[in-house]
Amino acid sequence: MMTKAKRKRLIYNLITFGLVIAAYLILQNMIDAKAISRSLKGLLVPICAWIVMAVSLNLVIGFSGELSLGHAGFMSIGAYTGAIVSGWFLSAFDMQDPTLRLILAILISGVVAGIFGALIGIPVLRLRGDYLAIVTLAFGEIIRNLVNVLYVGTTDGKLYFSFLNKNLPEGVTMLVDGAKGAVKIKPISTFTIGFALIILTLIIVLNLVNSRAGRAIQATRDNRIAAESMGVSVTKYKMMAFVTAATLAGMAGALYGLNSSTVVPTQFTFNQSINVLVFVVLGGLGNVLGSVISATFLTVLPEILREFADYRMLVYAVVLILVMIFTNNPLIRSMMNRLFGPVRTLLRGKQKKAPGGDAE
């Protein structure tokens, strides 16, 4: 049984990585050949960021079974940290290389968001019930209101922070200007780095999920008491998933923020968290490839629907409902099964004949 499960996992991972790499190669070739429309090219980096957001949220919701409603909060921490770090490195250390600045900004943003994730997780993940949903919801709103009154400036290699009032020394270059958000960012995000971040995310998430810790995480989701009686520390493993997700969301935020010349707190509202939740639910809880596909699909969809002008979001909602219905329709599922039968059998490890084979 072990080999079958391993093979199944290997094929699933290969398909996930293969699809992402193939998409990257095709798109990168199109960019090189200038055979790509401006609209699509402009969407590439946001798509990368949303994929990382969806996959990381899936780790919390799909695998550890906790509901997080403040994922956009971690993203905003990442976006702001990224903007500050990039602006500071440029002015203080005259770091001209955009790729190095971007990579450092992404890493530092990940660490900062991870620390916030740990701060929230430590008290909340000790509790049973839906506390994480409530606390992350509040956290998202608190972060948004805090950055609303945050002022950061840099001069002579020093960073100046101020809350509530713009009490910064004369002549500083503003990096974060209260309600105006992070300003004058030099957009340095590239599709290649975005792609690298997706691959990194997939490696981290898929490896974590398929590791001993990952099985413990899923065990706490499936049956807390049984997991505890087996000696699994529920808090520890839930923390592991939550902090990893927060870190990845912070990285995605840095990529996202450094793709634009400005970032505002209103971009990271509760609605944005729900948006990511929709990506995850549509793609399937605990389905990493599904998250990748649905994040891409739902980011591109509103742009494809641009011709519908005012009716765009109406059509968007209808498409969303149709996708939900179709992917859950038994008739269509059986049709898909017949179409992709061989692949599915491989993937599911002949579930029908041996239901035990999927007990992983």
Add this chain to the structure above:
Amino acid sequence: MKKLIALALALVLALTVCTAFADEPITLKIAHIGPTTGAAALYGLATQHGAEIAVDEINAAGGKYRIELINEDDEHNVEKVINAYNAALDAGAQMILGSTTSKPCEAAGAKGYEDRVFFLTPSASSVNVIEDKDNVFQVCFTDPNQGSASAEYIAEHKLGTKIAVIFNNADVYSTGIRDTFVQKCPELGLEIVSEETFTDETTDFTVQVGKAQEAGAEIVFLPMYYTPASLILKTAAAKNYKPIFFGVDGMDGILDVEGFDKSLAEGVMLLTPFVATSEDEKVKSFVAAYQAKFNETPIQFAADAYDGIYILAAAAEKAGITAEMTAEEACDLLIAAILDLSYEGITGSMTWDESGAVTKTPMAATIVNGVYVFED
């Protein structure tokens, strides 16, 4: 049958004669970017409608240019505006009228600065919109200019010296105006006696208005859009507090708020370049055309966009833009042209400098008997 053929031939002849005489008009592709859906849709629709009126007029007049308007929705979102901007350029836009609101305009303008695309924004008034970019110009005042102009107006007309400020500290527009207003007041001998904040979610202004009343303010300065302003006026009326309320251009539209008692707005002053009830001939014809087409009274945003299309057409003519030019080729020509341009529109007579900010005279209107009346 013969008659018909004769008629058809005559028609064909007439058409060929016509086209032979008139120069083929050059088609300009102008993209309007603004939020036509979402929370700020009111403003995006106003600028879109205002622009449409100007385009209709220019096309009907049959001058040198024919304008094709491309409309793209940015949802008042910093991410979506880039998509809208890219879609507009994919559709062949040569210049951009937009974006309607400040933050999206800042993001798209920065992208346009790299790509060399000319932006004229009707109503994005934040300084960040034009700062560090030579390609973005404004039809409206910048926020700091509105703040200092308001302080100067109050001091000049001796409306009072004790001032309370209520502003939205989560809003760029509101804080931008408040910052320079508060800065400017001391040097003009005006005293800020109370300063209170609110956010987008605030619906109860009892505390803010109460503080202003306790402090004995003679003037309450309201740098905000009209929806919270209407609530503040209601609260003040309930407290029987009657200072002079002084607003800025976002106050325009307060008389159209549904369920709002217009008598509460009596005596409210606001700094605005445009009032729909003006006796000016140009304004009258614009308002009439707007009402006929959209069945509503235009607000200042619509007037700004109407002027914006005419300014773009005038700058294009001066720069000699042709139908074949790409946005990139047109950009520097348009920048040179607009710096030389002086335009007399329905929101005042305007000139521009390198910063991208407009120079025009601030005007204040007072609400009297439910309509806006210009002060001298």
